[in-house]
Amino acid sequence: MSAFTGITVDREALIANYATVASVVAPAGVIAVVKADAYGHxxxxxxxxFVDAGAEWLGVADIDEALALRAGGIGDDVRILAWLHAPDEDFRRAAAADITPAVSSVEQLATAVDAEVPRVHLVVDxxxxxxxxxxxxxxxxxxxxxxLAASGAxxxxxxxxxHLSNASEPDDAAQGAALERALAGLATVGVVPDVVHLAxxxxxxxxxxxxxxxxxxxIALYGLSPVPGRTSAELGLRPAMTVTASVLRLIPVRAGEGVSYxxxxxAERDTTLAIVGLGYADGFDRAFGNRVDVAIGGRRFPVVGRVAMNAMHIDVGDAPVAVGDEVVLWGDPAxxxxxxEEWAAAIGTINYEIVARLGRGVPRRMS
Ligand SMILES: Cc1ncc(COP(=O)(O)O)c(C=O)c1O
Structure with missing residues (x-):
C-alpha cells in the first residue's frame, strides 16, 4: 500500500470556516474569494x-477565473465578482455569463457600459x-x-x-476614511451603491x-490565519489543506555522508533517509531543506539537504518507517x-504564499 501523495482538502472544514466567518461578520455578508485556484485548494x-455553506457571492481576480466557475456549474443565482482586467478585456463575455466586473478606470467603466454589463462595482484605491x-x-x-442613469445606459x-494594505491599524483607518471620501464624492453625483466592501x-x-x-x-475560509501571531485555532478556524506524500525509498547513510545536492x-550518525516525491517543481521551495519537519506515524522528522526538483529527503533515524508510509508535510496542527505556518516561517514568507504556489500538477482530492 502506498499513501496518497498530494493535497487533501477537507470540505467539512471549508464549510465550517465559512459558517464561522459569516457569523463573526454578520450582518455584513461574505464574498468567498476563490482566486488563484482557491489559494491552491x-x-x-x-x-x-462555499455555495453549499450559503455563499451568495464569489470573488476572483479575473474574468477567466470567473468563466471557469460558470463553466464548472456555478449557476447565476451565485454572484461572481472579478476585479483585475487585461487592458484589452471587452467585458462582453462577462456580460454574457452574468459576471460582475469591478472596474478601476474611466476606460474600464466605459467598456463595461458599451458591453451592456448590467452591474459593475467601482474599485477605488x-x-x-x-x-x-x-x-x-x-x-x-x-x-x-x-x-449613467440619465444617459439610459x-x-x-x-x-x-x-482593498487594505494591512500595514497597521492607523493605516487601515486612513484607508477607511479615504473610502468614505470616495462614497461622499459619489453621492454628490447621485451614485449611492447598494454594497460597499473593503475588508x-x-x-x-x-x-x-x-x-x-x-x-x-x-485565507480565513481556507482555515488559515491572516494575522501573523494568531493561530487558526485562536480564530476558530480549521486548516482545510493537508499535504501528504508516500515514502518512495529508504536509503541508509553513514555518519559524515553528504545528503542531496x-x-x-x-549525516551526524548512521541513519536512514526516507525519500518522498515532491520537490521544487511542485512548489516546494528549495530552501525548505534543513528548516522544516514532517510527521510520520505521529512523530516529527526533519527534511534534510536541499529540496530537489522532484524529491526531498527526510532523516528518519532508526524509526520503523517503511516504503509506502504516509508522510504529512503540513495539515491541521490540532x-x-x-x-x-512553520513552513512559511522557515523561508521568511506567509502561509498564503506556501499554499497558493503549490504546483497545479500536484494531485488534489476532497475528503
Ligand atoms: C481585492 C482582494 N480582496 C480580497 C482578497 C482576500 O484576501 P484574504 O485572503 O486576506 O482574505 C484579496 C486577496 O489577496 C484581494 O486581492
Whole structure:
C-alpha cells in the first residue's frame, strides 16, 4: 500500500470556516474569494463547498477565473465578482455569463457600459497603490458613473470596493476614511451603491468598523490565519489543506555522508533517509531543506539537504518507517502535524504564499 501523495482538502472544514466567518461578520455578508485556484485548494470544488455553506457571492481576480466557475456549474443565482482586467478585456463575455466586473478606470467603466454589463462595482484605491482608481482620478470616474442613469445606459453602479494594505491599524483607518471620501464624492453625483466592501480576512475578523456591507475573505475560509501571531485555532478556524506524500525509498547513510545536492547536510550518525516525491517543481521551495519537519506515524522528522526538483529527503533515524508510509508535510496542527505556518516561517514568507504556489500538477482530492 502506498499513501496518497498530494493535497487533501477537507470540505467539512471549508464549510465550517465559512459558517464561522459569516457569523463573526454578520450582518455584513461574505464574498468567498476563490482566486488563484482557491489559494491552491481547487477553485471549483471550494466554490461549490462555499455555495453549499450559503455563499451568495464569489470573488476572483479575473474574468477567466470567473468563466471557469460558470463553466464548472456555478449557476447565476451565485454572484461572481472579478476585479483585475487585461487592458484589452471587452467585458462582453462577462456580460454574457452574468459576471460582475469591478472596474478601476474611466476606460474600464466605459467598456463595461458599451458591453451592456448590467452591474459593475467601482474599485477605488485608498492606499494600496495597486488596482483601483487613485484619488486624483476620482472626479472623472465619478462624473461618468453619475451620468449613467440619465444617459439610459444599461449599466448600474451596484458596488464600491477598495482593498487594505494591512500595514497597521492607523493605516487601515486612513484607508477607511479615504473610502468614505470616495462614497461622499459619489453621492454628490447621485451614485449611492447598494454594497460597499473593503475588508479582507484580517479586517473582517478584527476590525468591525471596516466591515461595511460585504467582506471579501479568502485565507480565513481556507482555515488559515491572516494575522501573523494568531493561530487558526485562536480564530476558530480549521486548516482545510493537508499535504501528504508516500515514502518512495529508504536509503541508509553513514555518519559524515553528504545528503542531496551541494551537501548542505551531512549525516551526524548512521541513519536512514526516507525519500518522498515532491520537490521544487511542485512548489516546494528549495530552501525548505534543513528548516522544516514532517510527521510520520505521529512523530516529527526533519527534511534534510536541499529540496530537489522532484524529491526531498527526510532523516528518519532508526524509526520503523517503511516504503509506502504516509508522510504529512503540513495539515491541521490540532491533529499534531506541522502547521503550514512553520513552513512559511522557515523561508521568511506567509502561509498564503506556501499554499497558493503549490504546483497545479500536484494531485488534489476532497475528503
Ligand atoms: C481585492 C482582494 N480582496 C480580497 C482578497 C482576500 O484576501 P484574504 O485572503 O486576506 O482574505 C484579496 C486577496 O489577496 C484581494 O486581492
Amino acid at each position: 481547487g477553485a471549483l470544488e471550494c466554490a461549490q463547498a 485608498t492606499g494600496l497603490s495597486r488596482n483601483g482608481a487613485v484619488e486624483s482620478e476620482w472626479p472623472e470616474l465619478f462624473a461618468l458613473a453619475g451620468s 444599461r449599466t448600474r453602479i451596484e458596488g464600491v470596493m477598495s 479582507a480576512s484580517a479586517a473582517a475578523l478584527s476590525l468591525p468598523s471596516l466591515r461595511h456591507d460585504l467582506v471579501r475573505t479568502g 551541494g551537501y548542505t547536510h551531512r 491533529t499534531g502535524v506541522p502547521a503550514v
